[in-house]
Amino acid sequence: DGGITQSPKYLFRKEGQNVTLSCEQNLNHDAMYWYRQDPGQGLRLIYYSQIVNDFQKGDIAEGYSVSREKKESFPLTVTSAQKNPTAFYLCASSGGRATYNEQFFGPGTRLTVL
Amino acid sequence: DAKTTQPTSMDCAEGRAANLPCNHSTISGNEYVYWYRQIHSQGPQYIIHGLKNNETNEMASLIITEDRKSSTLILPHATLRDTAVYYCIVRSYTGTASKLTFGTGTRLQVTL
Numbered sequence: 001d002g003g004i005t006q007s008p009k010y011l012f013r014k015e016g017q018n019v020t021l022s023c024e025q026n027l028n029h030d031a032m033y034w035y036r037q038d039p040g041q042g043l044r045l046i047y048y049s050q051i052v053n054d055f056q057k058g059d060i061a062e063g064y065s066v067s068r069e070k071k072e073s074f075p076l077t078v079t080s081a082q083k084n085p086t087a088f089y090l091c092a093s094s095g096g097r098a099t100y101n102e103q104f105f106g107p108g109t110r111l112t113v114l
Numbered sequence: 115d116a117k118t119t120q121p122t123s124m125d126c127a128e129g130r131a132a133n134l135p136c137n138h139s140t141i142s143g144n145e146y147v148y149w150y151r152q153i154h155s156q157g158p159q160y161i162i163h164g165l166k167n168n169e170t171n172e173m174a175s176l177i178i179t180e181d182r183k184s185s186t187l188i189l190p191h192a193t194l195r196d197t198a199v200y201y202c203i204v205r206s207y208t209g210t211a212s213k214l215t216f217g218t219g220t221r222l223q224v225t226l
Binding site: 004040041045048058110 | 150155158159160201213216217218
């Protein structure tokens with residue numbers, strides 16, 4: 001089945017360590033996104049990519065980095081510079097339809113920094 | 115993008131219609147109204163979108179007022195599985211990538 005996978009579902013890291021979250025899609029979508037969600041809050045955009053080898057900062061990019069070497073993959077690295085990394089991280093993708101951009105979301109990764 | 119205003123929470127009895135309102139008084143002519151929902155600890159799920167005409171799909175109906183300053187998402191026969199946070203988002207189409215701005219949404223509780 002087509003979809004978006006994120007792994008792992010739960011991730012624990014020590015403070016000061018970098019950690020990379022995986023996001024893979026087999027929907028043949030050009031655009032991919034990373035969002036962060038804190039308890040009781042809406043989603044906030046971290047980074048997005050419209051095409052391979054290209055990406056742009058979202059609203060809260062500081063302390064994060066991404067790469068887009070393949071169309072199917074958009075990994076997110078949470079660096080030690082991110083002051084409050086504990087959160088629920090969601091990856092999404094969208095195709096290039098002419099009339100709207102429905103985003104498909106993965107199941108999310110819950111990151112806890114100890 | 116235009117800002118949206120939604121009630122914080124709503125209740126609905128199972129089997130009844132759930133009507134979720136959204137105000138977007140500053141919406142511009144090329145902006146679409148999208149609805150997503152998020153069941154606890156899962157990724158958001160697309161429900162429906164529209165520009166100015168009313169829309170219906172297998173999940174819901176979207177009613178947009180003539181002046182486009184507000185809209186209502188209708189779940190015709192709510193079930194317990196419809197308990198979720200519902201997000202109303204206004205967004206213009208700008209190409210392949212569309213940045214969606216999620217507010218805090220409406221928490222819908224469907225009860226027996």
